[in-house]
Amino acid sequence: MSPLEDGFSRRFYYLRLSVTDVCNFRCTYCLPDGYRPDGRKSFLSQEEIRRVVAGFAAMGTRKVRLTGGEPSLRRDFTQIIETVANTPGIEKVAMTTNGYRLKERAQEWFDAGLTALNVSVDSLDPRQFHQITGENKLAEVMEGIEAVLAAGFKSVKINAVLLKGLNDRQLGAFLAWIKDKPIELRFIELMQTGEMDSLFRDHHTSGELIKQQLLGDGWVQQLRGQDDGPAQVFMHPQSRGGVGLIMPYSKDFCAGCNRLRVSSVGKLHLCLFGDNGVELRDLLSADAQQDELQQRIRHALTGKVATHRLHEGNAGMTPHLASIGG
Ligand code: SAM
Numbered sequence: 001m002s003p004l005e006d007g008f009s010r011r012f013y014y015l016r017l018s019v020t021d022v023c024n025f026r027c028t029y030c031l032p033d034g035y036r037p038d039g040r041k042s043f044l045s046q047e048e049i050r051r052v053v054a055g056f057a058a059m060g061t062r063k064v065r066l067t068g069g070e071p072s073l074r075r076d077f078t079q080i081i082e083t084v085a086n087t088p089g090i091e092k093v094a095m096t097t098n099g100y101r102l103k104e105r106a107q108e109w110f111d112a113g114l115t116a117l118n119v120s121v122d123s124l125d126p127r128q129f130h131q132i133t134g135e136n137k138l139a140e141v142m143e144g145i146e147a148v149l150a151a152g153f154k155s156v157k158i159n160a161v162l163l164k165g166l167n168d169r170q171l172g173a174f175l176a177w178i179k180d181k182p183i184e185l186r187f188i189e190l191m192q193t194g195e196m197d198s199l200f201r202d203h204h205t206s207g208e209l210i211k212q213q214l215l216g217d218g219w220v221q222q223l224r225g226q227d228d229g230p231a232q233v234f235m236h237p238q239s240r241g242g243v244g245l246i247m248p249y250s251k252d253f254c255a256g257c258n259r260l261r262v263s264s265v266g267k268l269h270l271c272l273f274g275d276n277g278v279e280l281r282d283l284l285s286a287d288a289q290q291d292e293l294q295q296r297i298r299h300a301l302t303g304k305v306a307t308h309r310l311h312e313g314n315a316g317m318t319p320h321l322a323s324i325g326g
């Protein structure tokens, strides 16, 4: 079967699957007031996850990233990894986590088939970490990262949301930390979402400033591989770790889009900043619905637009990234 392709000849081998909206952190840029339960929601079950991933895999998806909310809050998270890793066609299973349970579970998740991890660490300063995430847990998260490397993962990616006046002053500390570690540090430009007010105005800054600093200090931009994400990656001859910059406000950011998203309640989102999503859940209750499921996904892709409208301050229907999986 031909791979998933949209009207702009972009091909989609990569699915980001949210397994829960719930989170135990209160990041200022995401859930500043913490997670507010919505009593009506029930998240995708193991069987529904198996079917949706099988549908995508049959249409060429090779990599699945499990995200949320905080994915490790799901009690059956290890089984979810197993289910996805055992789906024919899936070669890579990644997750994005705030580090919760990482120290205790890194080995178990590796053994279950997890192949890659992104851990969010917005600051290496414990007080600033607390200020940004609402949790005083930097030490715990750092122990988790050590456990990841000890468990057999070849490398780990660290996500830091770039915040002017806060962690943008931490570049030196971050670079010293990754100097002798197999870590790719990724600065993500703060994206304005529906529920964000003054934070964006006060703390958004362009990754270009970091890029110029890196280039001036002898870091070299790497060529982008076909299956790579949207990060611009930089390496330095004297550093084992690398730096990635994710700049969604930069020109051509969407041209290389290779990912689709399914929310924790089974809606297909063609863009992080798109519309209400396309319902898939009614086609996840039996294996016999696979043909119809795949047809619906393929048809939905014809509606994928060329680019998001963040530049106009338009984040679509996305209230915060925890809602459809950042
Ligand atoms: N809870 C997990 C975590 O924090 O890693 C996974 C979900 S979180 C929504 C995924 C990523 O999105 C995190 O690295 C987080 O820092 C990033 N993120 C959340 N809101 C953002 C925003 N408004 N702008 C840029 N990145 C954001």
Ligand code: SF4
Residues within 6 Å of the ligand: 023, 024, 025, 026, 027, 030, 031, 068, 069, 070, 098, 120, 321, 322
């Ligand atoms: Fe939770 Fe991740 Fe959002 Fe922070 S960024 S509040 S850890 S979902």
